[in-house]
Amino acid sequence: MSANWSQSSGYPLLHGVAEPSGSNQDAPEPVIKVRNLKVAFGDKVIMDGLDLDVMRGEILGFVGGSGTGKSVLTRTILGLVRKQRGTIEVFGENVDDLEGAARRTLERRFGVMFQHGALFSALSVKQNIQVPMREYLKLSPALLDEMAMLKLEMVGLRPDAADKAPSELSGGMIKRAALARALALDPEIVFLDEPTSGLDPIGAAEFDQLIMTLKETLGLTVFMVTHDLDSLYSACDRIAALADKRVIAVGPLATMLASDHPWLKAYFGGERAQARLTADLRRS
Amino acid sequence: MASLDTAEPQAVFHDDAGSLAIELTGSWSAERAPRIEELIAEMGERIASVSRATLDLSAIIRLDTLGAYVLNRLKNQREAAGGSVELVSRRPEHAVLLAEVNIHDCSVPPTVHHFGIVSVLVNIGEAMVRFGRDMVGGAMFLGEVVVGSVSVMFGPRKFRGPPLVNQIELIAFNGAPIIMLISFLVGCIVAQQGIFQLQQFGASAFVVNLTGILILRELGVLLTSIMIAGRSGSAFTAEIGSMKMREEIDALRVMGLDPIEVLVVPRILALIISLPILTFISSMAGLAGAALVSWLYGGIGIDTFLARLQSVITWKHFAVGLIKAPFMAFVIGLIASIEGLAVQGSAESLGRQVTASVVKAIFMVILVDGLFAMFFASIEF
């Protein structure tokens, strides 16, 4: 036994040599692979010929103007919107081939936080978190309660929020409760639709920090639709930009800044983005 | 990727002179929760009997927050009881996960349950307090409505004609057919029962007295009020409640508009105007039903029915029904508005309040009717 934790500090600390856990971190593998996707409502084509890869263990920030179809893409990957054409592979499996039990197994590996929280208003926060647990897991009542409280604490909500109704929560608390519900089953991929919109800058920064911590500790892959420049700068490993019905650029921040696409130039060249960038440079 | 690998979790015990080494294998994740809970209980018992225990997590295929949480809980519980438990692993991500769940205290505060007689008493007590509060709240609201009405009356600029007419149309015009139908049917039924019973004494002609007085004094106004409480009272509560839910009431307030003047007074006024009209219509429909059944079933011709009706019914009977109508209207409107304004943020709250509005309004209508009956009896009206 080459490692153990000291008991004195109360936190288990790692000593000795840690062996790599055998995950293939050096060769990133896409967990979501979207190819040549076309989605339309009637004759209104929302996206056409869209390609996108989401790598294991990354936080991918997804940007695009309002109404360009960011939510629609998320919903298409989740199977809530029908696609006209194209393939979507998740964990190497084509989602069209999955039905019944296989489809449910896949959905268990997703955690979704909808744009407006979508907490069930008839249930308390704790019961909301327990809905997927009750559906999929066989837990004793005591452990069910404890797990719900654990998720609540993990997202930084106080225990007294557990028995509140969603209508009694503030905007930031709703986002956190929705994240706690998304994390209920320890998913591998979480989809966040504008998680920080409507939060104050401090709350938004805390939320970004929380996502990063959870990514580190739980090994999450995060697909995050966002408008928040701060999130893009601080939290995201890569950024994908949606315009002209497809992904026009994907890569780290530098790629975005180097692009000559007019929308990207306007987005990252705007006054707010520039101020943020110079502030960053001055700090470093 | 062994992500959903659900290999059976296992614990292998190695006893070694007062200290216990436990090697954990398999998948310690939520899918295996029942087995994990069994194992934790078993390990808890074994650990309790030794002073030192070491749990080796290295061979675990998959550890998630649930597995980490229960293992960490086992360690903390044993340490609180004075023992020593070590969690060891060769895998760094286990350490991170254990640290993540360790900072969280998830003990659920016990909920207090009352049983049997105690809970009945508690419920009765709470209901009484609520009833008292409702009464006080109602009285206060009544005051506000009176102030609002007066200010509308003396400030003609504030008088809102179109909403009033609109409400009267919704209440009286659209509500009339169903109220007529119901009153007609009830009139038929009462007449049929009356004739059936009175025949045995050879007094079937008295059915005219019976139905005439009953419908004009009581049934017309009661049926109308109950229907309006269900039809318009619930609509008021829902309208005002959904405005409250979406902060529209607050928007009115910050614009300097009094929601009572804008929303409540026109509706109550519309009810007060509509209910006597509907009561009259309802009484006529009820009498028509009674006349029809008397003719077909009791053999009393329509002209005999009318002549007898004229001789037994005085204007008093007619007035008693109509005098009560505006009071009923006021009660229904007041309760509907109070319940509407009591709506909180959620849609459930709206549904609850609408139900409460209808139930309370019907209850109060019947109560007020009883009070009126006592009042009219004592003044011999």
Ligand SMILES: Nc1ncnc2c1ncn2[C@@H]1O[C@H](COP(=O)(O)OP(=O)(O)O)[C@@H](O)[C@H]1O
């Ligand atoms: N169910 C639907 N039916 C028709 N049009 C829709 C539907 N859902 C979204 N849209 C349209 O798709 C476009 C993209 O919407 P959305 O993905 O919500 O934008 P955003 O990028 O701001 O999230 C919008 O123009 C919207 O009107």
Ligand SMILES: [Mg+2]
């Ligand atoms: Mg959207």
